[in-house]
Amino acid sequence: MDLGLTDATAVVVGGGRGMGLAAARCLADDGARIAVVGRTQSTLDEAVGELGTRGSPEALGIVADVTDAQAVQRVFDQVGTRWDGELNILINVAGPAAVGRFEDLTDEQWRQAVDQGVMGMVHCVRSALPLLRNAEWARIVNFSAHSTQRQSVILPAYTAAKAMVTSISKNLSLALAPDEIMVNVVSPGSILSESLAGWAESVGIDGSDPYAVMAGIDKHFGHPAHLPRAGLPDEIGPVVAFLVSPRNSYMTGANINIDGGSDFT
Structure with missing residues (x-):
């Protein structure tokens, strides 16, 4: 299926590897222009090289710590300059790394979970909004997790952060509906x-x-x-690519489980 992404502009935060790179591959295969954002230059360089061979020769990698609001603003200033002040697609994959039982997690680990898993997404959406509003069409996909619906005792901080991502995304889908900017969530299972x-x-x-x-x-x-x-990361990419494409013309505020089957409601 032609998703209508030729020459669309996209930022994939956490796009250097894993599920973020899987999504970026699908966008590149359909001809989108892509910026991948992450912490490690060598990882981004490798991703950019691959995306360039798949149909995104203008792909670029930008190193940034998304917990730093000013660093995030510089990312989107650079993107805006490169793409004439417009952005069609924002995908937020990056999340927290907090693992541990409730009684073992420190206050600092809780703060890091929120900073990495929630505020990074908040910074990116806030900085991207002017560019998204300038575009003819725009889509946002944020990554949550299946653990918000099926709890794990070793992931209380991670799950709390991801639940916040889901809630904020639902609110954004309402707030941005007048602009026809569609906001959806994907909740991967055991990938x-x-x-x-x-x-x-x-x-x-x-x-x-x-x-x-x-x-x-x-x-x-x-x-x-x-x-x-x-599941495999490459099984996430096509779902995300559809959600951020013009082919998705009426789905917003949804939380899509990609989990191999479950009893989630």
Whole structure:
């Protein structure tokens, strides 16, 4: 399907690897111009090189700490200069890394979870809004998580931050509806990211085997998906690409579970 993304402009925050890069690949395949934002220049350089070969020769990588509002503003100032003051697509993938049981988490870890998982998204949306409003059409997708609907005792801070992302996104979908800027959320389930693969290896599971990883999730947490395997980052990308495209002409305020099947409501 032609998603209508040829020459569309997109910023993918956390687009250097994993699910963010998977989404950026799909946009590049459809001809979008992409900026990927992250913390590590070498990771971004590698991503930009790949995106350039896939249909986004003008792709660029911008290093920024999204918890720093001024640094984020500089990112979107640069994007605005490059793309004539317009932006069609904003995808916020970056999130917190807080892991630990409630009684073990420090105040600083809670603050970091909110700064990394919530305020980074807030900074990016706020700085992008003038550019999004200038564009002929615009879409936002923010990443939440399945743990907001199925709790894990080792992720209270992470889950709280992601729940805030979902709530803020719902509010934005209402607030930006008069501008016809559509805002949606995706909630990935057990996706075989670097962090999940690392956990699997730490408990003696082959982190490259999605079937073994899902069996391990069942054993250790009792939260298996209906499908017998973990998901792959590239299975997230097409869903996000549709949500941020003109083909999505009437879906806003939705929270889309990409989880291999669950009892979520």
